Amino acid sequence: MDFKSSDTIPGPRAEDHLPHTATAAVKIVIVGGFGVGKTTMVGSVSEIRPLTTEETMTQAGIGVDDNYGSETKTATTVAMDFGRISITEQLVLYLFGTPGQERFWFLWNGLFEGALGAVVLVDTRRLEVSFDVIGRLEERGVPFVVAVNDFPDAPRYPMDDLRAALDLSEEIPMVKCDARRRASSRDVLMTLMRFLHSIAMAST
Known part of the structure; x- marks a missing residue:
């Protein structure tokens, strides 16, 4: 590919650099079925420009990918989304959004490596998609x-009905959110961090 002399590759912004006060970094994975809002959540909450690997959806996915409830969706994540958010001046979360289409789930194994915890995004229009997602996390002990x-x-x-439908134990936190809103997405991450802290305290 030829580049014009005026073409430039944007460099990192000042806010993209890791804060000098950061002393701990945690890897968090955001998982869920196709079109549940994973890319949206990473983009809404990330303090840096999120990295996305979205590609235009093609005819090849017809009959293969379940897009019920997302019929207007024109792009899909094929590898991962990546973002970062500082919870405190010392604690930074690295966010990895997984692809939702089942044919890309083989990529999950690598994304789960080193992850301290996960957020499962659920769409009540396609609740059954979440069963396999939750099962995979339980199998891996995440x-x-x-x-x-x-x-x-x-x-x-x-929420009690949803918890029963998903067969979730009482100790697993379950919250409502709007993945488009930064504050709402941040609240979900804070819920996860409090849950991870309670697990750590219980094991000491």
Whole structure:
């Protein structure tokens, strides 16, 4: 590919650099089925320009990918999303969003390596997609919280009913969120950090 002489590759912004006060970094994985809002959550909460690996959806995915509830979606993550958020001046979270299409789930193994915990994003229009996602986390022993993403046209159920439908134990935190809103996404991450802290304290 030829580049014009005026073409430039943007360098990092000042806010993209890791804060000098940071003393601890934690890897968090955001998982869920296709179109549940993983890319949106990483983008809304990241303090740096998020890295995405979205590609335009093609005819090849018809009959293979379940896009119910996401019929207007034109791009999909094929590798991962990446972002970063400082929880405190000392603690930084590195966020990795997984691809939601099942044919890309083989990439999850590498993304889970070194992860301290996970957020499971749930869409009540396609609750059954979450069963395999939660099962994979339980198999790997990765602590997780469940965040029910509030889509405008999605049916709303009592949280106790959703917990029962997902067969979640009482100790696993479950919250509602709007992945488009930074404050809401940050609250989900704080819920996960409190859960991880409680697990650490219980094991001491």
